[in-house]
Amino acid sequence: MALPAVAIYSFLYLYPAISNLLYSTQRWDGVTKAQFVGLHNFKYLATSDDLFHKIVANNFRFSFVVVILQTLFSLMFAIFLLKNTKANIFLRTLFFFPTILSSVSVGLIWTFLYNPNFGFINASLKAIGLNKLALNWLSDGRYSLYSIAIAQIWFHTGQMIVIYLAGLQQIPAELYEAADVDGATRWQQFRNITWPMALPTTAVVVAYTTIQTFRAFDLVYAMTQGGPMNSSDLIVTSIYNMAFGAYKFGYASAESVVLVVVVLVITWIQRRTLRVDYGSR
Amino acid sequence: MFYNVSRRVLLAIFAIAVIVPSSIVVLGTFKKDIEIYTKPLAFPKHWSLTNFHNLINQGNVFVPFKNSLIVAFFSVFFTLLIASMAAFAISRMITVTGKVLFLLFSLGLAIPGQVNIIPIYLLFVKLHLTNSLVGLILVNIAITLPISIFILTTFFRDLPKEMFEVAGIDGAGLFRTYRSIALPLSRPAMGATGIFLFVICWNDLLYPLMLITQSDKKTLPLTLIDFRGEYATSYSMLFTAIMVASVPMVLMYIFMQKSFVAGLTAGAVKG
Numbered sequence: 001m002a003l004p005a006v007a008i009y010s011f012l013y014l015y016p017a018i019s020n021l022l023y024s025t026q027r028w029d030g031v032t033k034a035q036f037v038g039l040h041n042f043k044y045l046a047t048s049d050d051l052f053h054k055i056v057a058n059n060f061r062f063s064f065v066v067v068i069l070q071t072l073f074s075l076m077f078a079i080f081l082l083k084n085t086k087a088n089i090f091l092r093t094l095f096f097f098p099t100i101l102s103s104v105s106v107g108l109i110w111t112f113l114y115n116p117n118f119g120f121i122n123a124s125l126k127a128i129g130l131n132k133l134a135l136n137w138l139s140d141g142r143y144s145l146y147s148i149a150i151a152q153i154w155f156h157t158g159q160m161i162v163i164y165l166a167g168l169q170q171i172p173a174e175l176y177e178a179a180d181v182d183g184a185t186r187w188q189q190f191r192n193i194t195w196p197m198a199l200p201t202t203a204v205v206v207a208y209t210t211i212q213t214f215r216a217f218d219l220v221y222a223m224t225q226g227g228p229m230n231s232s233d234l235i236v237t238s239i240y241n242m243a244f245g246a247y248k249f250g251y252a253s254a255e256s257v258v259l260v261v262v263v264l265v266i267t268w269i270q271r272r273t274l275r276v277d278y279g280s281r
Numbered sequence: 282m283f284y285n286v287s288r289r290v291l292l293a294i295f296a297i298a299v300i301v302p303s304s305i306v307v308l309g310t311f312k313k314d315i316e317i318y319t320k321p322l323a324f325p326k327h328w329s330l331t332n333f334h335n336l337i338n339q340g341n342v343f344v345p346f347k348n349s350l351i352v353a354f355f356s357v358f359f360t361l362l363i364a365s366m367a368a369f370a371i372s373r374m375i376t377v378t379g380k381v382l383f384l385l386f387s388l389g390l391a392i393p394g395q396v397n398i399i400p401i402y403l404l405f406v407k408l409h410l411t412n413s414l415v416g417l418i419l420v421n422i423a424i425t426l427p428i429s430i431f432i433l434t435t436f437f438r439d440l441p442k443e444m445f446e447v448a449g450i451d452g453a454g455l456f457r458t459y460r461s462i463a464l465p466l467s468r469p470a471m472g473a474t475g476i477f478l479f480v481i482c483w484n485d486l487l488y489p490l491m492l493i494t495q496s497d498k499k500t501l502p503l504t505l506i507d508f509r510g511e512y513a514t515s516y517s518m519l520f521t522a523i524m525v526a527s528v529p530m531v532l533m534y535i536f537m538q539k540s541f542v543a544g545l546t547a548g549a550v551k552g
Contacts, residue, residue, distance in 0.1 A: 005367035012423030016400035102484035104502040118318035
C-alpha cells in the first residue's frame with residue numbers, strides 16, 4: 001500500500017536530490033555537454049565568490065531579524081490573546097488573516113505600501129511630518145532586505161500566534177493561581193512559568209521560522225527580485241537566477257547543496273541548544 | 282495598569298497593520314489608479330465594477346484561475362490518497378520496514394523542496410512535462426508527500442489498535458481495514474491536511490515560474506507577477522486580480538476556519 005508513495009517519492013524527490021549532488025560537480029550550461037569538475041564549484045563558492053558570500057550573509061541577516069521579531073511578537077500576542085473572550089477570538093481570526101493570502105499577493109501589496117512616491121507608508125509618514133523617515137524602502141540597498149523582512153513578519157506572525165496559543169493553553173492554570181497567591185508580579189510569572197513552560201513551543205516556532213526564512217523566495221521575487229545590487233538577494237533567489245538567468249546549472253546545484261548543509265546544520269544546532277535548555281529546567 | 286494599556290496599544294497597532302492594507306486592496310478594486318494613489322483608504326467616489334469587467338474582458342485571469350483550481354484540486358486529491366495509504370501501512374507495520382519507510386520520508390522533511398528545482402527542471406524537460414499542468418501536479422505531490430505522510434502517520438498511530446485487530450480477526454485485509462475503518466475515522470485529519478496542501482499548491486510560485494512559460498498554462502501567482510509592470514504597475518488591476526486570486530482562500534477560511542487553522546498549524550508543528 002505504500003508502493004505508490006514510495007515510487008513517486010523516489011522518482012521525484014530522492015532521485016532529483018541525488019542527481020543534484022552529481023550536477024554540483026559539473027560545469028554545465030544546460031545545452032552543451034556537461035563537464036566534470038570535481039569539487040571545483042564548491043571551492044570557488046567557498047573562496048572566491050564574493051557575491052555568494054554576500055548573499056549568504058544577507059540570508060543570515062534576514063533569518064536573524066525575522067526569527068527574533070516574529071517569535072517575540074507571536075509569543076507576546078499569544079499571551080495577550082490567551083483568554084477565550086469574544087474580542088480575543090476575533091483578533092486571533094484577524095491576525096491569522098494574512099497567512100491565507102498567497103506570498104505573491106503579500107509581496108505585491110507591500111510593494112505598493114512601500115512605494116516612495118504614492119505608497120501608503122510614506123504618505124502617512126509625511127502627513128504626520130516625519131518626512132525624514134519616508135525612506136526608499138525597497139530601492140535603497142540599505143533597507144531593502146529589512147523591508148522584505150517586515151512583510152514576511154506581517155505575513156506569518158498570525159500563524160505562529162496560533163501555535164503559541166496551543167502551547168500556552170497546555171500550561172496548568174494552577175501554576176498561575178499559586179503564583180498569584182504568592183504575590184508574584186506579571187513579569188515574574190512570565191519569567192518563571194510562561195517562558196520555561198512554553199520553551200518546547202518556542203523551539204518549534206524558531207525551527208519552523210528559520211527553515212522558512214532559508215527557503216524564502218516568493219516575497220523577494222515579487223518585491224525586489226534581489227535588488228538593488230543584490231542587497232536583498234537570498235540563497236534560493238540566487239540559485240534560481242544562477243540556473244535560469246545565467247544558465248550555470250552545475251554551479252547553481254552546488255549552491256543548493258550549500259543550502260541543504262546550512263539548513264541541516266542550523267536545525268541541528270537549534271535542536272541541541274533548545275533541548276539542552278529545556279532539560280536543564 | 283501599564284500592562285493593560287500596552288496590551289491594548291500593541292493589539293490595536295497589529296490590528297491596524299492587518300486591516301489597513303486589506304482595506305486598501307478591497308477598496309482599490311472599485312477605484313481608478315489615480316484614486317488609489319491619492320486616497321488609498323477613502324471610499325471610492327463611484328463604486329464601479331469596471332476593473333472586474335476589464336479583468337474578465339482581457340481574459341487573463343479566468344484561464345489561470347481555472348489552471349490553479351485544476352492543479353490544486355488534483356494535487357491535493359492524489360497526495361491525500363497516496364499519503365494516507367502509505368501512512369496507514371506505515372502505522373500498521375510494527376516491522377523494520379515501517380520504521381525504514383518512515384525514516385525515508387522524514388528525510389524529505391529535512392531537505393527543503395526548493396533544493397530540487399534544478400534536477401526537477403532538467404528531468405521534466407527530458408520527459409516533456411514542462412508547460413504541463415500534469416507536470417505541476419506531479420511536482421506538488423512529490424513535494425508535499427513527506428509532510429503529509431508525517432502528519433497522517435502520527436494521526437493513524439493515535440487511533441486505538443484494537444479496532445484494527447478486531448477487523449483483522451474478522452478477516453479484513455490491510456486495504457479493507459484502511460478503506461472501511463481508517464479512512465472514515467480520519468476525515469477531520471484528512472480535511473485539515475487537505476486544506477494545508479491546498480494552500481501550498483494554490484500559492485506556489487517557484488515551480489510554476491520555472492516550468493511554465495506558455496500563457497495558457499499559467500497559474501494565478503504567475504499571472505499576478507505579470508501584473509507588476511516593467512515601468513508602471515496598474516494597481517487597480519493588480520488589486521482586482523489579487524482579490525480574485527484570494528477569493529477561494531477567504532471563502533475556505535470563513536466556512537472551514539477550524540480545519541483551516543488546524544491544517545496550517547499542524548503543517549508547521551509537525552514539519
